[in-house]
Amino acid sequence: MKVLECIPNISEGRDKGKIEEILASLKDFPSVKCLNVSSDEDHNRSVITLLGPADAVPKAMLALALAAIDRIDMRRHQGSHPRIGAVDVVPFVPIRGMEMAEAVEIARGFGRELGDNAGIPIYFYEAAALREERRNLADVRRGQYEGLQEKLKRPEGQPDAGVAAFNPKAGATIVGARPPLIAFNVNLRTTDKSIADVIARAVRHKTGGYKAVKAMGVALKDKGMVQVSMNLVNFNETPIHRVVETIRFEASRYGVSIAECELIGLTPMAALEEVVRFYLQIPEFSLDQVIETHLLS
Amino acid sequence: MKVLECIPNISEGRDKGKIEEILASLKDFPSVKCLNVSSDEDHNRSVITLLGPADAVPKAMLALALAAIDRIDMRRHQGSHPRIGAVDVVPFVPIRGMEMAEAVEIARGFGRELGDNAGIPIYFYEAAALREERRNLADVRRGQYEGLQEKLKRPEGQPDAGVAAFNPKAGATIVGARPPLIAFNVNLRTTDKSIADVIARAVRHKTGGYKAVKAMGVALKDKGMVQVSMNLVNFNETPIHRVVETIRFEASRYGVSIAECELIGLTPMAALEEVVRFYLQIPEFSLDQVIETHLLS
Incomplete structure (x- = not known):
């Protein structure tokens, strides 16, 4: 079996009820296990660890991302950790029975689907990057949510997938593939x-x-x-x-x-x-x- | 899932065709994996490693043991390793989701079933031993196949299960439970x-x-x-x-x-x-x- 890990970082770390609602979106994907949820109040951010079959994880992740985008309003988000959107970063990690190249394909497919469905800009980073200057997460996120509207007006700020228009409620999402950390x-x-x-x-x-x-x-x-x-x-x-x-x-x-x-x-x-x-x-x-x-x- | 290992030692290490026939008895138990077969010509003995669900492994092991007893004639067996029967030793090893006590019950149940089905004496050793002096495998096997007929006439040589009569073709089987080695x-x-x-x-x-x-x-x-x-x-x-x-x-x-x-x-x-x-x-x-x-x- 091909096994994939996904560790989405979402921009809500304080409202436990809201985090529970977002996690409830996983219930339709019983083969995907949620191994850990680590919420930080200072960061106002939750790091979620998902593990499961490579064909199910991106589907579960899409449901989770859409649920998060539904419930998080970036216009009101404050926290000490850098972030660019409601679903801030989504790295896919190949664990078993698959190579990095396959995780890259999955990440890009997921990014296109999320971008089109949610109407947000998507940037690809690390192994999934389409431009060398977007390999490093910190570089892609520079300017954060607050700088996104201006960034989207510049040629070098155009997204890799999704829509190029600013979505004030959801911001953008950075999607990638990387080795386990x-x-x-x-x-x-x-x-x-x-x-x-x-x-x-x-x-x-x-x-x-x-x-x-x-x-x-x-x-x-x-x-x-x-x-x-x-x-x-x-x-x-x-x-x-x-x-x-x-x-x-x-x-x-x-x-x-x-x-x-x-x-x-x-x-x-x-x-x-x-x-x-x-x-x-x-x-x-x-x-x-x-x-x-x-x-x- | 409860996972059990079983490592039968059978008294055939030379005739590849016969070993293949004996292993073919496992085909009805697809959940039980045969991880390794190590045959030694000097010893004239094969060590087989089985792994699978705790409810399936003893059934697969019974089929394997009966197939081995069918095809091995101890009256003609020669080899450098001590042995007491066609199916010489059958240790069960708890691997996952179960305690030693449960492996002991499984070993004793298997031993009784094999003894009755094959008409052979069964001795229980290590954690499955019913008598303290039968804990050690070498002690139980002392005298080997050649001494078995005499041993069965003595009170201290009576089997723990199966029949007390000497079976010249199959000898006896020593069944136990132990930690992984x-x-x-x-x-x-x-x-x-x-x-x-x-x-x-x-x-x-x-x-x-x-x-x-x-x-x-x-x-x-x-x-x-x-x-x-x-x-x-x-x-x-x-x-x-x-x-x-x-x-x-x-x-x-x-x-x-x-x-x-x-x-x-x-x-x-x-x-x-x-x-x-x-x-x-x-x-x-x-x-x-x-x-x-x-x-x-």
């Missing part, structure tokens, strides 16, 4: 945040580190520790163990050790294959050796 | 087999080591290495990483390091949970954080 934190046994900062700079791509690592230093006041907080955006290119062991030796120059690590949310089993190979020194280890793999059809 | 080898960068021997003695239960470890030293002539060859018989009690790290520090006293490890056959995903927790220092890691877990109903 792993949110991984390394907590260091020190209260000196500058150590977490300098290590974050050492491992992250932007400042010379590993290609698929985004990182920043964070103070954990309650724990009396500091944290290298990371997104590992492609575990095939930059595997988890390499980042952890690099942080370990970089911290050791300050006499600091790793107190503990945190895996936030979900990881694909494939990211653990290389962890087992490295730490247990089993060069030939394969997920086919995991019994449960044979229960997944 | 992990076959795990650690290869050391030395040609001195005595180092593998002494480390095997250090980690194995019999000589003072970890409770759930069976181990022996082996020379790997082709590789120019030696091996600590192990069965980890309960990864909850004695986790993989603890054995590997113990072998690492014991080897280091001889200036020897671990060249590589080997996982033979299959492991349940649960055995890797503690590996990830230990090496990545994620105390809270849970298999619920693995996306594929949510695809297993």
